[in-house]
Amino acid sequence: MFQVEKHIKIISISIFVLGFDNCFMHYTEKIPPNQIHDGKEISLFRRHLPIKLKLNRSNIPKSIPVEFVEKIKDDKTNEYKLPSLHKQFIDNYIENYYSEEILAKFKINELFINNPNANIMVEIKALPIKIEVDKSSRLYSAFSLGMIPYQTYTYGQITFELVDLDQKEKIKEYTYKLNHRQYVGTSLYIFSPLILLFSDYIDHSGTANTYSIMWRAHEAFHRDLTYDLSRDPKLLERFYIHESPNYSLQIKSTEKGKEFEPLFQSMMESALIAKGFHLFDIDRSYSGKKKIDRSILIEKFIFERNLDGKEEVSKIKYEATCQDLISGNILWKQSISYATMQKELLDQEIIQIATQELFRQLSQDGII
CATH class of the missing domain: 3.40.50.10610 (ABC-type transport auxiliary lipoprotein component)
Known part of the structure; x- marks a missing residue:
């Protein structure tokens, strides 16, 4: 009888942990300016910039390197080996760097106006670089039944190119490094919604997919472009609309x-x-x-x-x-x-x- 109750408890705990193991919290670090700002006021006098957008997905890799903080020793061969990461997770991590959420952020930004006759095209090129798994945090998470979240890190970069369509030339580009953290654990089911109240750049989801990477990328580009435009009138002059056919x-x-x-x-x-x-x-x-x-x-x-x-x-x-x-x-x-x-x-x-x-x-x- 005791053994039956023990098995029931184990099964119940397993179901509980598995049920909440899909509680993900994502955070992408703030991106520093790509140049030193002079600290003066930035003002575009409520200008609206006509642009065309292009999300370049031509270089999506089939896979990216996965690094583990801690290696696992194989008792049979007495050699150290790296544990595997499910392909679906790798695909999700890669897709985060090509998310159409970046286009949505431009569309709700009052600075920009999407226009098919705009002279400036903003071409967005992303590149996921690697995934890093914190093996020790997974061990602690397992012992705590998920109350201590385990962590996974992804690293990449994104480039925003400004292309003058009339002159057929690239006039400027902004490249940023992206550092994204993912936390998974049962405790996030309770605490993650509360943490969201204190940051606009934390994403709570049920999968490894996140918008937080694109939120940070858009924030950095908007900040640096606004700064450059406020100090370079010639750059601002290139944002115009052709006569509509x-x-x-x-x-x-x-x-x-x-x-x-x-x-x-x-x-x-x-x-x-x-x-x-x-x-x-x-x-x-x-x-x-x-x-x-x-x-x-x-x-x-x-x-x-x-x-x-x-x-x-x-x-x-x-x-x-x-x-x-x-x-x-x-x-x-x-x-x-x-x-x-x-x-x-x-x-x-x-x-x-x-x-x-x-x-x-x-x-x-x-x-x-």
């Missing part, structure tokens, strides 16, 4: 999209106008003698519902192409595919999400 929009649906084509076109037009595109109906533009500079063609639009096992899946697919009518060049082309099993979403909401997916990709690629 006139666009037309045409949609060609398949049979599976005909029913929803009017709604899709209406939402696409509204989204384009909201993003700063000068959009004209072809018939009206010609009658009003408006010159169309570029055309946006949506082809192969599909909206269908299929059964995936017992679940109904709503799918939208389409291809979007933008062509310069003067030169005949294709300026950009995107293939969009969106699927959801959320039954509570209305047709209008599904179409709206699929429409925004196009602009998310265009923004990530630095097109708008």
Whole structure:
């Protein structure tokens, strides 16, 4: 009987620990200025800087080095070896340095205005360097049933390049080292939400994914760029908007999209106008003698519902192409595919999400 109770206690404790082992707290160290500031007031007189953003994901590594503070001795071979780290964790750590949260921070920053006709592009290039696991803290955490959090560190760097699109040259770059700490433990379930009240740069999550790295990176870039612009009028002059070309929009649906084509076109037009595109109906533009500079063609639009096992899946697919009518060049082309099993979403909401997916990709690629 005693043995049964003992086993029940062990199982209960194990379930408790495993249940709260997904309590993560992330913190990224503050990044110092990349130059000595003179201490004088920084003021841009409430300027709004038009920019285009590009999150460069072309160099995402398949893996990065993992270093352990303490090696483990293999009793059989009498040699020291390094413990392994699950690939999913490594993938999560890498993805943290390419998170689209950095784009979201720019969009809510009042200093910047995303405009497809901006002269300055901010290209963001990240590079995760290594992961460091504190083996001793894992041991203490195990003995304390997770009350003492164990720690993992990730290191990397990020570069913000300012590119003058008219001059086709890189005019400035800001590079920062990133030091991120991750704490995992049962006690964080209680204390982490309280710690969040005292810092905007601590992230509490249920996985190894975090936004804190991008928060710190954006903070540092905003601080240093603002300082440089307040002291370099010539740099500030490069932030301007080109004359906006006139666009037309045409949609060609398949049979599976005909029913929803009017709604899709209406939402696409509204989204384009909201993003700063000068959009004209072809018939009206010609009658009003408006010159169309570029055309946006949506082809192969599909909206269908299929059964995936017992679940109904709503799918939208389409291809979007933008062509310069003067030169005949294709300026950009995107293939969009969106699927959801959320039954509570209305047709209008599904179409709206699929429409925004196009602009998310265009923004990530630095097109708008």
